[in-house]
Amino acid sequence: MVLTIISVIVLLFIAWILFVPFRFYIDTTINQYYFEWLGLIRVNFIPDEVEIFFIKIKIPFYHFNIYPIRKLIVEELEKKEKNTEREKESCEEPEKKKREKIRRINKKEIKKLKLFSKLGWKVFKTLRLKKFDADIDTGDVIHNAWLIPVFVQFNGRNVNFRVNYQGVVSIVLILENSIFRILVILMKFLYRNRRELKKL
Numbered sequence: 001m002v003l004t005i006i007s008v009i010v011l012l013f014i015a016w017i018l019f020v021p022f023r024f025y026i027d028t029t030i031n032q033y034y035f036e037w038l039g040l041i042r043v044n045f046i047p048d049e050v051e052i053f054f055i056k057i058k059i060p061f062y063h064f065n066i067y068p069i070r071k072l073i074v075e076e077l078e079k080k081e082k083n084t085e086r087e088k089e090s091c092e093e094p095e096k097k098k099r100e101k102i103r104r105i106n107k108k109e110i111k112k113l114k115l116f117s118k119l120g121w122k123v124f125k126t127l128r129l130k131k132f133d134a135d136i137d138t139g140d141v142i143h144n145a146w147l148i149p150v151f152v153q154f155n156g157r158n159v160n161f162r163v164n165y166q167g168v169v170s171i172v173l174i175l176e177n178s179i180f181r182i183l184v185i186l187m188k189f190l191y192r193n194r195r196e197l198k199k200l
Helices: 002-019 068-092 107-125 141-154 179-192 194-199
Strands: 022-027 032-037 041-048 052-059 062-066 128-136 159-163 170-177
Touching (some): 107 194, 179 194
Parallel strands (some): 128 159
Antiparallel strands (some): 022 032, 041 052, 052 062
């Protein structure tokens, strides 16, 4: 009885992970940019005057920050220090010129690139557009007037283009996907291209 309850809970948890959507959210009006896998993880990209931006990651009962720009600067400084040390050592020894060999792209690599670009495009198409609002002011009254009938043609259920005369340019974008949809695409891709993948 206990084993059946545990197995049911595990199966329900796996099903929840497969079907629960994850979301990409961009809102330039309030400077909010994040990736959220509902109930599991939330990754916020927060603009900052000093750091340019930093990443705040929230998981259940825990959160932490990552500063990618700071890390890049530190790595760059370390590389410069190493290069200066190497230059000092090379000054003592006679310089040797090395010819750079041009690497030719293999046919297999081209096939790999084509196959995985197809896969990437198919995965991209699984994204669902939940909301796309764009509020635009070109800064020119005539250009704004030209855009109004064009935007009317594009506006739909989840898409809304607007023209304003207040100098505001803003975008709100919400995209959703799920692990299940990606897995279906991946399985189809592996089955249809199994012969080509074996050759690689």
